[in-house]
Amino acid sequence: MADIIVPELAESITEGTIAQWLKQPGDTVEKGEFIVELETDKVNVEVISEEAGVVSELLAAEGDTVQVGQVIAVVGAGSGSNTSAPTAAPEAKEETKAPEAPKAAPVVEETSSEQDRTIASPAARKLAREKGINLSEISPVDPMGRVRVQDVSAHGSAPTPAKAAPAPTASAPKEDDGRTTREKMSRRRQTIATRLLEVRQNTAMLTTFNEIDMTNVMALRSRKKDQFFEQNDVRLGFMSFFTKAVVAALKKYPYVNSQIDGTDIVKNNFYDIGIAVSTEGGLVVPIVRDADRKNFAEIEANIGELAKKARDNKLTLSDMSGGSFTITNGGVFGSLMSTPILNGTQVGILGMHTIQKRPIAVGNEVEIRPMMYIALSYDHRVIDGKDSVGFLKTVKELLESPEDLLLNS
Template identity: 50%
Template sequence: MADEIHVPELGESVADATVGRWLKQEGDAVSAGDALVELETDKINFEVEAEHDGVLESIAKAEGDTVTVGEVIGTLGEGNGSAPQQEAEEEASGEEEAAGEQPEPEAEAEQESQSAAEETNGHREDGGGRASPSVRKLAEEYGVQLAEVSGSGSGGRITREDVERLIRQQGATSAPEKPAEPEQDGKAQQPAPQPAAQNGRADLEERVRVSRRRQTIAQRLVESQQTAAMLTTFNEVDMSAVMALRKRRKESFQERTGARLGFMSFFAKAAIGALKAYPKVNAELQGNELVLKHYYDLGVAVSTDEGLVVPVVRDADRKSFAEIEGGIADLAVKAREGKLKLEDLTGGTFTITNGGIFGSLLSTPILTMPQVAILGMHKIQERPMVVDGEVQVRPMMYLALSYDHRVIDGAEAVGFLVRIKELIEDPESLLLEG
C-alpha cells in the first residue's frame, strides 16, 4: 500500500513553497531518511525525506509547481525499486520471443488489443511511460518526442538530464509553433511573431528558472522602494587605527578565541553605540506608532548562489568581539550550505551590508523592511587626505546609510554616521560603548 508524501510545516508565516527539484525519480528505491524533493520558500529551502524504505511510486507535483502545507506531492510504496528493471527485462524477453515467431492472422486483433492495454498501463511507444510527470512536462514545453530519448535511469527510465541533453543537441528553446487559426471573416489568423532570438540565435540562449527566493527578493526590494521614503547619506572613515589594532592583535586573538578578527565586529560594535545614541534608527513604523527597540539584533547580509540572505546575530550588544565574529562566520557558512533555519532570518532590527568584499567603492543599499535603516560598508582604498595641515596617504572607506525619511530626519542620519566614524577612528572607545 502506498503512503502519500505531504508538504510539511514550512515555518511561521510560510504557507506555500515551490517544488525546486526532485532528488529521486519514479521507480527509484529509497531508504528511510533519504531526501526525496527540495522545496523552495522565500526564506530557505526544505528537503522532504522518506519516512520508510520503499519505492517512489509517483510524483504528483512537477518542478516549478507551487504547493501548500499538507498538499500531496507524491506517493511512496513498499518494495525495493526493482519493478522498472523487471518490466524492462520482461519487455526485452518478449521482443526476443516475438522475433522468432510470426503472429497468426487471427491473432493480430488480440495483439492490437494487448498493445492498447500496455499503453494504458504505462508501456507506451512514445516513451511517456518511462518518464515522470515533471520530465514529460519539460519535453512537452520544448517539443521533444520522448520516443527519441534514450533513458539512462533505472530500467531505461528517461531522466530530466536525458531530455535536457536532447534539447541542447536540437537547439530547441520552446514548444513547436501552433498552426494558424482557421479563417475568420475571410482572413487567416497569422501566428504571433517569434522573438528575434529564435532566428538563428537559439543556440546562444539559455533559459534558467528563477528560484522562489530570487523572486521574493525581487518582490521585497520593489516593495521597499515603493513603501519607504528612502534616502541615503554618506560619510567616510579613516581605517588606520582599526587596521593597526587588527594587525597587532589578530594572531593572538585567533589563538585565544578560535575566531578570526575581521572588520565586521568593529562595525557591529560601532553601530550598536550609534543606535544607542540615535534610537529612532533602531525602530519600526507600525501604522501611526513608532516602535523603539531597546535590543540589538543585527542583520548581516550574506551573498549566496541563490541570492542575498540576511541572517541575524541576536543580542549583539551583549556579545564580545569573538562572539560576534564567530556568530557571523557560522551564519555565513550555514547560508552558503543552505542550512539556515527560519529563526536565523527573522527579527533583525538593523542591517549591515559589506559590498567592499566584492570591490564596491560606493553604493546605496536598499532597506530590509520593516527596518528603517541599513549601513553599507565599502572597499578600503588609500587616498591622499589632509591631516593636521599635511597631505598623508590614509586607508579610507566610504560609509552609506540608507534610511526611511518618514521616521528619520537628515540631521539624525548624519549624526548617526558621524558617531560611527568617531568610534571606528578611535577603536578603544568601542570598549566603553559596548
C-alpha cells in the first residue's frame, strides 16, 4: 500500500487545488503513471503514483485545496478496472475488495442503472445529486466520457427542494431564479487578482503613450514572410520585431530593465522578455530567455512553442519564473488603447494594440496609414518621465525603420 502525497511544487508554492482525478477507486495504476492533476498559482502539475496497484481511496475531491506533503489518495495491492471502463456497480466494487465507504469515493445513490454506469468524479456526483440532475443526461467534455464538475454546472440545474434553498435576503438575490450565477474563482484567477491589486497598491505606476506608423514594418514583413518561412519553418510575425525593438530600447535605458530590492535598484544585465498569453484559466507570462542573443526566427519559434504550451496547459514553473520586462498585446482582441499593469517586481511593461488605419500628416500631406498606439506602464519610483518617453520613442523609431532593427540585431 502506498500514499499519494502532494509533492514539493516550488519554493513559493505551498498548496494547490485538485483540478482533476485521472484515476478513480478501483482503477489500476502503473508505477510512474499520472493519477491526479493539481492546479497551482502558476501552472498545473500532474502527480504520478510511485507504486503499481489499485486506487483504493481518494482523500480529497476535485476543487479541494490541498497542502504540500498532504496524503490525497491511497494505492493498494491487486488489480482493478481500467480507467476507460465504466464505473463499477456496488457488487463489482466488493469484488475488487476496496475499503468500505472510502472518504472521497463516489457514493452511488441514484436509482437508475444508467447513472450507476456513468463515469463521474466524486465532486460531480455530489453536485448532480444536489441539483437533481441525472448523470446519464450530461454530455461530458472529457473524451474518455468522465463527467466532471464543470459538465454538471454547464448542464444546468433542475428545481431543488425547498428545504435546500436558503431564504432570499434584501442584499442577496436568489441564485436559482436565473438572474445570477455564482462561480468560484479558480486558484489561478485568485492569484492574478491578488497580485494585480498588490502592484497597484505598492508601486507608483504611471503610463505614457506613443504611436507607431506600421507601414514600413508591414511592407517588410509582406516582402519577406514567404522566404522567411521557407528558410526557418516558422512564420514571421510582429512579435519578433517588437521583442527586438524592446531589447534595443532596454539597452539604451537600463533602468527600465530593473527592479527594486528594498532600498536598492537592481539593474538586470540580461534580457528575459515575458510575453503575455491569454488562456482559459487567465493571463500567463512565459519567458523568452536571452532575447538579445536570439535572431528573429528563434524568437518567433520560442514564442510559438510557449504559446502552445500555455493553451495546452503544459507550461512549467521554469517557463514562467524570472523575466526582466514584459510585452502584452491587447491588439489581438481589438483593443485600441489600454494601460497595462506591471508584472510582479518588474518596473516596466509594454502594451501593444490593434493596428488601425487613420489619417496622418506626412510632411504637408494627409495620408491614410496603419497606426498602432503603444503604452509603457512604469514604476515612477525608478523610472523618470525622460527615460519612459525616450524608451517609447526608441521603440517607435526602430519599428518605423525596420531595416535598422534587422541590421542592429
